[in-house]
Amino acid sequence: MKILTVVGARPQFIKAAAVSNVIRKHHKEILVHTGQHYDENMSKIFFEELNIPKPDYNLGVGSGRHGRQTGTMLIKLEEIYEVEKPDFVLVYGDTNSTLAGALCASKLLIPVAHVEAGLRSFNMEMPEEQNRVLTDHISNLLFVPTESAEKNLKEEGIKKGVYNVGDVMFDAILNFKKLAESKNEIMEKLSIKGKEYILTTIHRAENTNHIDRLKNIVNALNKCGKTIVLPLHPRTKKYMMDYGLEFNENIKVIEPVGYLEMINLEMNSQKIVTDSGGVQKEAFFMKKPCITMREETEWVETVENGWNKIVGTDTEKILDGILNFTPLSKQKNIFGDGNASGKILKVLDM
Known part of the structure; x- marks a missing residue:
């Protein structure tokens, strides 16, 4: 199976460090960096210290207004998708890179897998909220990190292809804390x-x-x-x-x-x-x-x-x-068991 992963911002590099490591043991992965975060301290250092594979493509989009940034990504991603012909496009979170990666794949009828699906702030003035809602509604596989995220999707009528796998950032913490x-x-x-x-x-x-x-x-x-x-x-x-x-x-x-x-x-x-x-x-x-x-x-x-x-x-x-402010209660285990990446791989293999 060929999986094409789209990343572009700091949180996505961290999530990819956990998930790509698992995927590459079993499948071919094409990694595309949109260049949304391009400053060395916001991008390059993460690839180096987390041992993330060097991107196969770097779009070099950089900063800019939302429409221009997202539109440029769509144009460049379409060319890559048509060359690589992936079986799945994997996107993370809620950035412009997330939306562009998912929308371009959906237009080309390539299945989309959204990691960290179902999150809602219920503030549609936030670009992140717009990105995550739109991405969820065009995704084929929706990997949610929590029960409330799963509930949010159900209330929007999204029930098919939803999997509660836990939080991949918890995987990353466990992997890199020491x-x-x-x-x-x-x-x-x-x-x-x-x-x-x-x-x-x-x-x-x-x-x-x-x-x-x-x-x-x-x-x-x-x-x-x-x-x-x-x-x-x-x-x-x-x-x-x-x-x-x-x-x-x-x-x-x-x-x-x-x-x-x-x-x-x-x-x-x-x-x-x-x-x-x-x-x-x-x-x-x-x-x-x-x-x-x-x-x-x-x-x-x-x-x-x-x-x-x-x-x-x-x-x-x-x-x-x-x-x-001081917490008065003990923490509950609400983000899974630290094996979200492995569970994502199992679903992709189904």
């Missing part, structure tokens, strides 16, 4: 010790592209008085400069880091403050309290289990979360 523990150079470089800092990430467009929201976030981080470690996303850095915003000395701003260093920072942190879907899950895996700077989350299980607090972008709510 290796990540050795990446202590980042801690030494920053002169920090475990449990003495709060790890923060800010990257979503609904936060970075609106001055009031980003200003509220920056104010909360500046006012909290805690040591904050902040790997700064290129988009956030740009808008910080455009808006004339600055961080106080309590915030250690660093360049984006690789997956292993990020896991090391997560496991040694006191709490995690983020607007990232993937980091919310990683916080849960690491048993770290998570404060989410969004109005909703697709990972509702982490909130229901009491380990994730949704605070939006209100300065006082973010501050209260940083200073006072």
Whole structure:
């Protein structure tokens, strides 16, 4: 069987590290990198440290407006699909690369497999929500990570081809956590010790592209008085400069880091403050309290289990979360048994 996998962004590289390793033991895989994330710290380093096979194709699409970016991917992917003639196209998550990979395959009547299907924030203003909903409705195989994701699909009338396999990012954590523990150079470089800092990430467009929201976030981080470690996303850095915003000395701003260093920072942190879907899950895996700077989350299980607090972008709510939020319940096993990749392979082989 020939499987063509489309990736383009940091979270997809991590998921592919787990799934591609299993697929390639049994089948031929063609790996296509759209180039949606192209910065070395957001792309190349992940392929190197996670031992992901070098992409067979790199489309070099880069950043840009949604329509132009997605359209360029469609044009280039169509040419590759017609040459490679895959039996399946495998896509991950909710990016423009996800939608382009799935839509192009669907138009050419190539079966689509969507890993991390069924997630819903129920906010259709989010590009990610549009991408995941559209991709689910044109996919033939839908690999959901949780029971709530399966329920979401049923409520939309999608019942055929749905498989609850667990979360492939949990697979990745189990595979790479031990290796990540050795990446202590980042801690030494920053002169920090475990449990003495709060790890923060800010990257979503609904936060970075609106001055009031980003200003509220920056104010909360500046006012909290805690040591904050902040790997700064290129988009956030740009808008910080455009808006004339600055961080106080309590915030250690660093360049984006690789997956292993990020896991090391997560496991040694006191709490995690983020607007990232993937980091919310990683916080849960690491048993770290998570404060989410969004109005909703697709990972509702982490909130229901009491380990994730949704605070939006209100300065006082973010501050209260940083200073006072403490989980009061034990974690439940809600993301599977760490063998999602193997279960995906079994379904593909059916």
